[in-house]
Amino acid sequence: MNDPVFASMRSQMTPSPKARGELADKLAQAVPGKPVFRKRFAAVAACAALALCIYPAYNAMRPAPKLHDYVTVEGSGTLAEKAIGTVTGSGPDEGSMGDRDQAMTPGELTEAMEAVGFSTADIDAYQDMGYEMTWAKWWKFVNEQKNVEGEEPFNLTSLKEFSRKELFVNTGLADELPGGAYVPGGDDPVAGLPSQPGADAYQLLMDHFGDTLPDWYGGAYVTSRGTLMVLLVADKDPGDKSLELEVLEAAGGRTAPVGFVGAKYSRNDLDRLNREILGLLEGKGISASWGIYDDQNRIVLDTDEVLPDEVLAKLAQLDPDGDAILVRVVTGNAVVTDEQVKGPMPVVPGGVQEAPPHSGAVGEDPAVHAATEPGATAPSDGDLKAIEPQSEELPVPEGKSGTESGQSVRYELPSVDTKGKE
Amino acid sequence: MEIQPLRTDGGIEAVIQTYQNMVYGLALARTGSPADADDVFQETFLAYFQSGKIFREEEHRKAWLLRTVLNLSRRVTASSWRRKTVPLEEGEAVAQPFREQSENQVWNALQELDEEYRIPVYLFYFEELSTGEIAQVLSLRPGTVRMRLSRGRDKLRQTLKGEYFDE
Numbered sequence: 001m002n003d004p005v006f007a008s009m010r011s012q013m014t015p016s017p018k019a020r021g022e023l024a025d026k027l028a029q030a031v032p033g034k035p036v037f038r039k040r041f042a043a044v045a046a047c048a049a050l051a052l053c054i055y056p057a058y059n060a061m062r063p064a065p066k067l068h069d070y071v072t073v074e075g076s077g078t079l080a081e082k083a084i085g086t087v088t089g090s091g092p093d094e095g096s097m098g099d100r101d102q103a104m105t106p107g108e109l110t111e112a113m114e115a116v117g118f119s120t121a122d123i124d125a126y127q128d129m130g131y132e133m134t135w136a137k138w139w140k141f142v143n144e145q146k147n148v149e150g151e152e153p154f155n156l157t158s159l160k161e162f163s164r165k166e167l168f169v170n171t172g173l174a175d176e177l178p179g180g181a182y183v184p185g186g187d188d189p190v191a192g193l194p195s196q197p198g199a200d201a202y203q204l205l206m207d208h209f210g211d212t213l214p215d216w217y218g219g220a221y222v223t224s225r226g227t228l229m230v231l232l233v234a235d236k237d238p239g240d241k242s243l244e245l246e247v248l249e250a251a252g253g254r255t256a257p258v259g260f261v262g263a264k265y266s267r268n269d270l271d272r273l274n275r276e277i278l279g280l281l282e283g284k285g286i287s288a289s290w291g292i293y294d295d296q297n298r299i300v301l302d303t304d305e306v307l308p309d310e311v312l313a314k315l316a317q318l319d320p321d322g323d324a325i326l327v328r329v330v331t332g333n334a335v336v337t338d339e340q341v342k343g344p345m346p347v348v349p350g351g352v353q354e355a356p357p358h359s360g361a362v363g364e365d366p367a368v369h370a371a372t373e374p375g376a377t378a379p380s381d382g383d384l385k386a387i388e389p390q391s392e393e394l395p396v397p398e399g400k401s402g403t404e405s406g407q408s409v410r411y412e413l414p415s416v417d418t419k420g421k422e
Numbered sequence: 423m424e425i426q427p428l429r430t431d432g433g434i435e436a437v438i439q440t441y442q443n444m445v446y447g448l449a450l451a452r453t454g455s456p457a458d459a460d461d462v463f464q465e466t467f468l469a470y471f472q473s474g475k476i477f478r479e480e481e482h483r484k485a486w487l488l489r490t491v492l493n494l495s496r497r498v499t500a501s502s503w504r505r506k507t508v509p510l511e512e513g514e515a516v517a518q519p520f521r522e523q524s525e526n527q528v529w530n531a532l533q534e535l536d537e538e539y540r541i542p543v544y545l546f547y548f549e550e551l552s553t554g555e556i557a558q559v560l561s562l563r564p565g566t567v568r569m570r571l572s573r574g575r576d577k578l579r580q581t582l583k584g585e586y587f588d589e
Contacts, residue, residue, distance in 0.1 A: 006547050009525045013447035019460035020442075026468055027434060 068315035070307070070327035104133045112138055113154075116145075122156040131163040140166070198228035201251035201258050205230070208250030216243055218263030219270070219294030228256075231263035231297055263297040265324050273299055273325065276318050280311060300326045434471050441484070442467075444549060445491050451544040452495035454533055456519065462494045469494070481555075488549075488559045492541070531581040539574030542567050 015023075104112065106127055113123045141162045145153040202220055205228070209217065218231030230247050244260055251258045270292045277299065281288055286308075290301035306329050307315070319325040442463065449462035469490055477483040520526050532540055541560065545551045553571065557564040 005522075005525060005528060008522070009520055009529065010443060010447060010548050012520050012525075013443055013450055015442055015446040015463040016456070016460050019463055023438070023464045023467055026464065027471055030468060030471055 065309075065313040066316045067309055067312035068319060068325065068327055069322055070312070070329050073328050073330045104135055104138060108135075109133050109138075113159075116142060116154040117152070118154060118156070118159075122159075126156060126159055126163075129160065129163070131167045133163070133167060137162075137166050196222065196226050197257045198222035198226040201228040201256045204256075205247060205251045213267050215266045215268060217267050218261075218265060218297050219267045219292065221295040223259075226257060227259050229259045229261050229295070231261045231267075231294065233263050233266045261297075264321075265297050267292075267294070270297070270299060270324065273318055277301065277315075277325070280314050280318075284308075284311065286311070296326075298324050298326055300328065302328050302330055304330055434467070437470070437483075438467055441487055444484070445487055447548060448488060448491045448541075448544065449495050450519070451532065451540060451548075452492060452537070453499055458495070458498050462491055462498060465494050466490050485555070485559055488545070492559070528582065531578050534581060535574055535577055539570050539577065542570045543574040543578070546571055 109127065110123050113126070114120075118126075141159065142154075144162070145158060148158070199222060202222065205220065216233045218233045220228055220230045222228055228251065230251075232243050232247075247260070248254055248256055248258055274290070274292055277290055286303060287305065288301060288303040288307075290299055292298075293300050301315075307327065312327075315325055315327065316322070445466050446459050446463045449466070450456060450459035453459055453462065466487060470487065475486065477486065520529060532543065535543065542556050545556045545559065546553070551559070553564045553567045556562075557567045560567065562570075
């Protein structure tokens with residue numbers, strides 16, 4: 001490196017005096033800049049203030065997500081008896097949704113039968129018959145038999161006779177046919193028991209459909225008089241009876257005990273919603289039970305706590321019209337039975353039975369309308385659905401029946417010995 | 423080097439006195455025109471005065487001035503007006519800016535280099551910056567600077583017959 005040459009050259013590289021003078025003049029007129037750090041600080045502060053103001057404003061202006069409606073049920077007792085899906089969260093409420101169902105478990109039935117003196121052989125024989133005993137029916141049977149004169153009022157014959165009149169047979173098809181129904185079969189252990197024409201029609205209809213349900217099929221249920229009510233979804237010419245004719249042909253002919261109800265949602269839609277709900281609630285620690293109610297053409301979802309907004313928003317997305325899913329928040333130990341979901345079965349003596357309306361206290365307008373059931377007659381005592389007496393919560397004053405003490409929900413019940421359950 | 427106030431709005435005369443040759447020299451090497459170099463010199467110190475910057479170290483001030491000179495020089499040389507007009511006196515001024523013939527010979531050889539070699543060579547030999555400092559000012563990797571210095575030296579040696587520009 002040749003430093004002297006470069007140093008000499010560098011020393012000669014000076015701006016002209018003219019440029020130096022002009023710079024001095026410009027500097028005299030110029031305003032010195034403020035420290036940059038202040039500008040940066042001010043910029044950061046301005047951005048922060050903007051963000052603090054804009055974000056709440058944005059949140060305030062942003063439309064809140066639509067949440068699904070729900071109804072609150074207060075009271076004491078048990079919960080829905082038709083739940084298909086169940087998700088149980090952890091905590092003290094676990095199990096509170098299903099273990100107090102009206103239907104008796106085999107163990108409870110065995111214990112109850114033993115308590116009144118049935119032998120093990122009789123108990124086994126009775127349970128093999130497949131009757132679906134409920135607590136209310138059991139106490140009705142016990143009460144009736146107490147008044148029967150004789151040494152052994154609690155015998156298998158009387159219980160079979162009572163069950164034949166009062167109970168459905170649980171064939172294992174209860175999930176397929178609401179309410180449970182007897183379907184005759186060759187090796188069926190309950191073969192020989194009285195047949196239900198509506199159930200037969202239902203089975204024939206399902207055989208006709210095969211594995212795939214048509215989109216116009218909204219579900220089916222059997223009325224208390226054994227008529228199969230089929231829900232039809234299709235929006236069609238009222239004069240067009242082709243679907244009705246197809247169902248009648250499939251269900252056993254023009255004389256089959258089949259009625260028709262208009263419906264909004266197909267059974268396929270409800271099945272899809274059912275699966276979506278499972279996916280939605282799974283793993284969220286929410287106690288809930290739900291199932292498809294064919295007679296209401298909707299899903300009823302019971303929970304013991306108000307669902308989080310996130311879940312309600314998702315339910316609102318799944319059910320934009322708000323009538324495919326009924327969300328019920330059951331507080332306390334509420335009794336929620338099918339009757340409360342549907343409302344009592346209104347009967348027009350000697351005429352047509354309408355679709356079950358809904359109790360305003362717990363339900364919403366269902367998507368079912370205009371039911372027409374052929375050949376309806378006045379109800380008998382056997383049509384009445386019994387409600388389980390709540391002996392533990394509401395003790396009956398001595399000398400008064402459960403009905404008198406206001407324990408029954410909707411129907412007059414025979415007097416019940418509430419002490420017998422203990 | 424005399425320590426200058428770190429705030430740009432204080433002691434501006436001292437800063438100009440310290441760095442005027444560096445600023446003007448780099449501007450002259452970059453633009454090749456004394457008139458343009460004068461303009462860049464003025465604008466650089468005006469920008470410095472008005473920027474309000476605070477420098478933690480003197481080296482940062484020096485680096486900032488060098489980058490500003492290069493940016494302003496680029497603006498001047500990129501002007502379409504400048505590309506289309508050549509002042510009458512500029513040719514003579516550029517041809518003989520230094521007193522000694524050997525100095526003008528070196529300067530002319532330097533001016534014949536492409537810009538990518540000329541600026542690193544100028545900063546290395548005239549401003550005595552390290553390759554790392556040059557890399558920082560030019561936003562290049564040090565390896566790139568070393569490569570450009572090497573190629574620039576080779577070209578200068580060819581032009582000057584091996585004199586002046588040693589490793």
